[in-house]
Amino acid sequence: NAGVTQTPKFRVLKTGQSMTLLCAQDMNHEYMYWYRQDPGMGLRLIHYSVGEGTTAKGEVPDGYNVSRLKKQNFLLGLESAAPSQTSVYFCASSSPKRTSGRSEQFFGPGTRLTVL
Amino acid sequence: RKEVEQDPGPFNVPEGATVAFNCTYSNSASQSFFWYRQDCRKEPKLLMSVYSSGNEDGRFTAQLNRASQYISLLIRDSKLSDSATYLCVVNGPDYKLSFGAGTTVTVRA
Numbered sequence: 001n002a003g004v005t006q007t008p009k010f011r012v013l014k015t016g017q018s019m020t021l022l023c024a025q026d027m028n029h030e031y032m033y034w035y036r037q038d039p040g041m042g043l044r045l046i047h048y049s050v051g052e053g054t055t056a057k058g059e060v061p062d063g064y065n066v067s068r069l070k071k072q073n074f075l076l077g078l079e080s081a082a083p084s085q086t087s088v089y090f091c092a093s094s095s096p097k098r099t100s101g102r103s104e105q106f107f108g109p110g111t112r113l114t115v116l
Numbered sequence: 117r118k119e120v121e122q123d124p125g126p127f128n129v130p131e132g133a134t135v136a137f138n139c140t141y142s143n144s145a146s147q148s149f150f151w152y153r154q155d156c157r158k159e160p161k162l163l164m165s166v167y168s169s170g171n172e173d174g175r176f177t178a179q180l181n182r183a184s185q186y187i188s189l190l191i192r193d194s195k196l197s198d199s200a201t202y203l204c205v206v207n208g209p210d211y212k213l214s215f216g217a218g219t220t221v222t223v224r225a
Binding site: 044105 | 118120124148150157158159160161162165203207212213214215216217218
């Protein structure tokens, strides 16, 4: 079991370039999430998905798009990168326990993105 | 106001010491609470869930005070390996999690 994997691990972009971050999970989890983490701030939710073919906006969705065509994959796209999108991006997945309302999220190792 | 607020620290303690810190949350309807651990430049990992009656996991004790809307974590007999950032996490609607910015703990020999 690889758990949650992310590619690439590092990337440097120039302003205006586009890229896609790939997240994959092999735990058959229904829910998947994209976060960004900046110094001195908690993880902030960008977009999330509660199932294949569905996505929803999180706290900071502007400038990002997502797709969940397959249950195991969740893609995060930056159409026109800006320096403000320099951050560490984490993907996570979970399988909510609806009876208890508890849901541990499992995180990928992160992608370190720098936009010049 | 942030949904989850934590004292960023750092808490610098000697091996064997006890260290404790809190976080506060703003949404009184929150139902689930967690502590995650994050090592430098690594992904967060679940340390423990926090239950209403308080709970222990080895040297770690978590408490929840719903009336005052705060959660605490206590680490007894600190080890060098406990050095990390501890994230306070609160469950919201749609199983979304709200994260605090983290409390940094450094255990010195």
